[in-house]
Ligand code: HEM
C-alpha cells in the first residue's frame with residue numbers, strides 16, 4: 001500500500017502514535033473542542049440574559065407553525081422535523097465513512113450525496129422558519145400605538161398579551177424581550193453558518209471522491225474528518241434545540 | 248483500513264513530502280522568503296513582524312509618556328507630525344486615549360502573543376521534538392498570513408480620520424458599542440474588532456499545529472517526559488489559546504452585532520447626548536465575563552512560553568540539570584487549569600456577590616502556589632551552578648527577578664479587599680507591567696540572544712547585548728516601581744493630566760522621572776534592534792554545531808539547516824534533555840545512548 005514512500009524516510013518513528021490517530025484527525029478533534037467553547041460562550045451568555053429577564057416568550061407559542069398548514073397550532077412540529085432531518089444526515093454520513101473504510105468509492109459517493117441533501121434540506125427549513133418569523137406581522141402596542149411588526153433580531157411581538165385589546169380580530173401583545181431575537185437569530189444563524197460550511201465541505205469531499213483522489217491516496221481519511229465536523233454540527237444543534245425550543 | 252495505514256500516507260500527503268516534490272528543486276525567492284512553509288522561516292517572519300509592532304507600540308508609549316511627564320510642555324514638532332491630533336504641540340485627549348489603547352492591544356496581542364509564540368513555537372517545536380516540520384506546514388503559513396492581514400487592518404485604523412479604537416485594550420461596552428460615545432468608538436473600533444477576529448483565526452490555526460506536532464510528530468524515543476521544558480511551555484500555551492480565544496471571538500461577534508444590527512446583548516438603559524436609546528435587557532458585565540475568560544488565560548499565554556525558554560537557558564548556562572523537572576511540568580499544568588477559573592478577579596468592583604468574590608479570591612491565590620514552585624526551582628537551578636553569564640542568561644535572571652516582584656503584588660490585588668481600593672489605579676499598572684510586560688520581554692530577549700546562532704548562523708554582539716540588558720533592567724524598575732506608590736495613593740489609570748488634581752500634584756516630579764526612564768529604555772531597545780539586524784549580516788560566524796554545549800536536538804542539525812532540518816535520518820532520542828554535569832561529564836546530548844556504567848536517574 002505505501003509504495004510511494006521513498007526508502008529511508010521515517011515519518012512517524014516515535015513508536016505507537018498517541019491515541020493511534022493521525023495528526024489530521026487529532027487536529028480536527030482539537031478544533032472541535034475549541035469550537036465547542038465558541039458555542040458554549042454564546043449559549044451561556046444566552047442563559048444569563050434569559051434568567052435575568054423578567055419575561056420570556058413560550059417556545060410552544062413562538063414555534064407553532066408549519067409550512068402550508070395555515071394557522072393550525074402545531075407546537076414544535078416543524079423544528080422536530082428539522083432535527084430529524086439533521087440527525088438522519090448524520091446517519092448517512094456514518095454510512096459514507098463506513099463505505100470509505102471498505103474502499104468502496106460508489107458507496108461513499110451515494111451516502112455523501114444523501115448527507116449533502118440532508119444538510120440542504122435543513123438549511124431550507126431554517127430559511128423558511130426565519131422568513132416566517134420575520135415577515136409574519138402581529139399587532140403590538142408600542143408607545144400607546146398599535147403597530148404591526150414581525151420578529152427580527154432587534155424587535156419582536158412575543159410580549160405578554162394586553163388584556164381585552166384586539167386589533168382586526170387579533171389579540172394585541174406587548175413587545176417581547178429584545179434579547180429573544182438577539183440570541184435566537186444570532187445563535188441559530190451562527191449554527192446555520194456552520195451547517196453551510198459543513199455542506200460545502202461535503203460537496204468538496206464528493207468531488208474529490210469522484211475524481212478518485214482518495215483511491216490514489218489509498219484511504220478515505222479526509223471523508224472521516226469531514227464526518228467528524230458534520231457530527232459536531234449536529235451535536236451542537238441538539239443543544240441549540242434544547243435551549244431555544246424545549247426550555 | 249488499519250490505522251497504521253492511515254497514519255503513514257496521511258502524513259506523506261500533507262507533510263513535507265508533497266512540499267518537497269513540488270518545490271524542492273526550484274525554490275524561488277517568493278516560496279523561500281515570502282510564502283515559505285519552512286517552520287524556521289515562518290518563525291523569523293513572526294519575529295521580525297513582532298519587532299515592527301514592538302517598535303510601533305513602544306513609540307506610542309513614548310508619546311503618551313511625554314504627555315504624562317510634561318503635561319505643560321508644548322512641542323511644535325508633535326503638531327508637524329500628527330497634525331490636529333496634537334494641536335498646538337500638545338497631545339489631544341482623544342489622541343492620548345487612542346495611544347494607550349493601541350499600545351496595550353499591540354503589545355499584548357501582536358507582540359507578546361503572536362510575536363512571541365509565533366517565533367518560538369515555530370522555531371523550537373519541530374527542532375526539539377525531532378520533526379522535519381510542523382504537522383501541517385501549509386496551515387502554518389496560513390496562520391502567519393492571517394496575522395499579517397490582521398496587522399494590516401489594525402495598522403490602517405491608525406490612519407483613518409476618526410483614528411483607531413480608544414476605549415482601552417479591553418474595549419468594554421457600552422463605550423465601545425456606541426459610535427456616538429467617542430470618536431474612538433467609530434470606524435476605528437470596527438477595524439479593531441475585524442482585525443482581532445482575524446487574529447483569533449490565526450491563533451487557532453497556529454495552535455492546532457503546535458499541539459498536534461507535539462503530540463504526533465515526536466521522533467523515536469522522544470517520550471513526553473523527555474521533552475524540553477520549552478516544548479512543554481509552548482504546549483500548554485497552545486491549549487490555553489485554543490480554549491480561550493474562541494470565547495473572545497464569541498464576545499466580539501456579539502459586540503459587532505450590537506454596533507451594527509441594533510441588538511442589545513451588552514446594552515441597556517442608555518442616554519447618550521440627551522437621547523434615550525431603545526436598547527434594553529442587555530448586560531455590559533456579560534462582555535466583561537467573556538473578555539476575561541480569555542483575558543486571564545491570555546496573560547499566561549504570554550508568560551508560559553517565556554517560562555519554558557528561561558528554564559532551558561538557565562539549565563544550559565548553569566551547567567546543571569533543571570531542578571525539579573516533573574514539578575516544573577506539573578506546575579505548568581496546574582497553572583493552565585487554574586487560569587480558566589480565576590477570570591472574575593478582574594471584576595471585583597462590578598458589584599458581584601461578595602461570596603462569589605471570595606471564591607475567586609481563593610482560586611486566584613491558589614495560582615500563586617504553582618507560580619512560586621517554579622520560582623523556587625529556577626533559584627535552586629542557579630544555586631551552586633557553574634554559571635556562564637551570557638546575555639541570554641542575564642535576561643533569564645532578569646525574568647525571574649521581575650516575575651518575583653510582580654508576582655508578589657499579584658497576591659495583593661488577588662485579595663478583593665485590597666483590590667477594591669487599588670483597582671484601576673497605577674498599582675495595577677505596576678503589577679501587570681512588571682509580572683507580564685517586562686518579564687515576558689526579558690524571556691523573549693533571552694530566547695532571541697540564545698537561539699540567534701541557530702536562526703542566522705551568527706552571534707549577536709555581546710557588548711551591545713550587555714548594555715541592552717542593564718539599561719532595560721534598571722529602567723524597568725525605575726519606571727514601574729514608583730507606580731506602586733502612586734497607585735496606593737489612589738492615582739487612577741488612563742487619566743490624561745494628573746497635574747490638575749490637588750491630591751496627585753505631589754507626583755509631578757516622579758512622573759517626570761518615570762517618563763525619562765521610559766525614553767532611555769526605548770533607546771536601549773533601538774540598540775537591540777540595531778544589534779539584531781547588524782548581526783544578521785555582520786555578526787561573528789558560528790563555527791561549531793553546538794556553541795552553547797546544549798543537549799537538545801536542534802543543536803544536532805547543521806549550522807544552517809535546510810528545509811527538513813536533518814540532512815540524513817532524524818536522530819533517535821535516548822534520554823531526557825537535562826543531563827548536564829552528570830558523572831562529571833559536562834553535558835550529554837539527548838541522542839547519546841545510555842551507557843552501562845552511567846549512574847541511574849534519567
Ligand atoms: C501570583 C499570581 C497573580 C495574581 C494573584 C494576580 C492577580 C491579579 C488581579 C487580582 C488583577 C486585577 C487587578 C485589578 O484590575 O484591580 C490582576 C491584573 C492583571 N494581571 Fe495579575 N496576578 C498574578 C500574576 C499575573 C501574571 C503571571 C500575569 C501575566 C503574565 C498577570 C497579568 C495581569 C494583567 C495583564 C492584569 C491587568 C489587566 C488590566 O486590567 O488591564 N498577573 N492580576
Ligand SMILES: [Cu+2]
Pocket residue numbers: 542543546589590592593
Ligand atoms: Cu487575571
